[in-house]
Amino acid sequence: MTKAIIGPSKYVQGNGELRRISEHTKSLGKNFLVIASSNGIIRTKSIIEESFSNTEISLCFESFGGECSEEEIERLRNFVKKTNSDVIVGIGGGKIFDTVKAVAYYENIPVVIVPTIASTDAPCSALSVIYTSEGIFSKYLLLPKNPDLVLVDTEIIASAPARLLVAGMGDALATYFEARACLRSNASTMAGAKSTKAAMALAKLCYDTLLEDGLKAKLAVENKTVTKAVENIVEANTYLSGIGFESGGLAAAHAIHNGFTVIEECHQLYHGEKVAFGTLVQLVLENSPLEEIEEVVEFCMSVGLPVTLEDIGIKEINYEKIKKVAEASCAPDETIHNMPFKVVAADVYAAILSADAIGKMYKNKRSR
Incomplete structure (x- = not known):
């Protein structure tokens, strides 16, 4: 009988930890694509830019379309190619995580998960739950590996509803x-x-x-x-x-x-x-x-x-x-x-x- 336990390569949790994101990701790549909601970008962009300010890593921010669907995954795959991104970062909640994990899998690049809420157990998994554009469950996408890093800032999570x-x-x-x-x-x-x-x-x-x-x-x-x-x-x-x-x-x-x-x-x-x-x-x-x-x-x-x-x-x-x-x-x-x-x-x-x-x-x- 074969047994297995899997998980993210690294899990980091603490109060104010997003301010140290550059320290935790410096070995992953040089061109980071950050995916978040429009409001999520407003809330975290300056913190992330400050963390990377003394590095050679370039940052690109893009708003999430709202649903983890085949269409949104394909759109972001094209954006990865357009920006030559070699790392993708998902900031927000479960649908964003599932989307960026799928994009990272298809594009064969590292993925970093940064929850701003603790509303699901999606951050650590090698799984994406795909829905239709109308929000109806479609399928599970089983991924070959878990995220490279899950970075949890409890200060940000405590500020959410x-x-x-x-x-x-x-x-x-x-x-x-x-x-x-x-x-x-x-x-x-x-x-x-x-x-x-x-x-x-x-x-x-x-x-x-x-x-x-x-x-x-x-x-x-x-x-x-x-x-x-x-x-x-x-x-x-x-x-x-x-x-x-x-x-x-x-x-x-x-x-x-x-x-x-x-x-x-x-x-x-x-x-x-x-x-x-x-x-x-x-x-x-x-x-x-x-x-x-x-x-x-x-x-x-x-x-x-x-x-x-x-x-x-x-x-x-x-x-x-x-x-x-x-x-x-x-x-x-x-x-x-x-x-x-x-x-x-x-x-x-x-x-x-x-x-x-x-x-x-x-x-x-x-x-x-």
């Missing part, structure tokens, strides 16, 4: 439960082999860190401060979850997230918010002990993650639409088939409605 950090907790919440399901089914992971004890340990540590520091970190970031709890949650959202999901495996939670992308009402939610509800659905599918489900629901409610269909934007339940979500979740190439038992659309449909009922019950208890 707290909802983004909480969304990252939702994405990280699935890590342990999906890795556990893959271990039970002996499924291959995103790393292309079986899970290692190290990957499972990181996945469990990720979950334990969320329970211990999640609420404290949310409260700190609401006040734009960096505490030890914030540092721990940023590491959990970014590194522990990134290694844990990739080398531990994906299962039902992310497949159910992908299923919900077919419902327009859910498009305004962040990835991790939908994954959190998908985690609850997975626990229902597994018939997990009530104590475990309660622990997850209580955590979600404490930090503001969805536990009902209404929480993810579905104010009135259209049962035909829920069936379409269930069918999309069970597409032939979906990760739901890594569960340790056969799952069909009817099972997912029932689990979604049951998870919604469970979430409503606990919310009603809290409101009394």
Whole structure:
């Protein structure tokens, strides 16, 4: 049996670390193409230029088109060629990371990931999630290697809206439960082999860190401060979850997230918010002990993650639409088939409605 654990060549995290980006990247190349949103460029350009001011490295900045799609990847590939860039840097969130990782792969150049938010575990992975231009899930692009550098400035992350950090907790919440399901089914992971004890340990540590520091970190970031709890949650959202999901495996939670992308009402939610509800659905599918489900629901409610269909934007339940979500979740190439038992659309449909009922019950208890 072949086992594997993979990760970025280097992971650096700290308060104000973006100011030292030149020190961490000086061996990668000479012509850097920096991709960020228009606002992201405004926020970080002067910091990056100052860091590189006494070097011979040239910088070029380009705004991200807004979606990790085949069209945007092709546009940026052409931009790399036009500017003779030999390093690409992605600054921002998950869609930007997935886009620049894909561009770096196709153009065979190093990639640097600089999160300005801790809303997903995308930074560390050798994976790009490709969507259509309309935002509907299209496919996973498995990459041959992880990023060359992941540089996390917690000062910048703490200045972002707290909802983004909480969304990252939702994405990280699935890590342990999906890795556990893959271990039970002996499924291959995103790393292309079986899970290692190290990957499972990181996945469990990720979950334990969320329970211990999640609420404290949310409260700190609401006040734009960096505490030890914030540092721990940023590491959990970014590194522990990134290694844990990739080398531990994906299962039902992310497949159910992908299923919900077919419902327009859910498009305004962040990835991790939908994954959190998908985690609850997975626990229902597994018939997990009530104590475990309660622990997850209580955590979600404490930090503001969805536990009902209404929480993810579905104010009135259209049962035909829920069936379409269930069918999309069970597409032939979906990760739901890594569960340790056969799952069909009817099972997912029932689990979604049951998870919604469970979430409503606990919310009603809290409101009394």
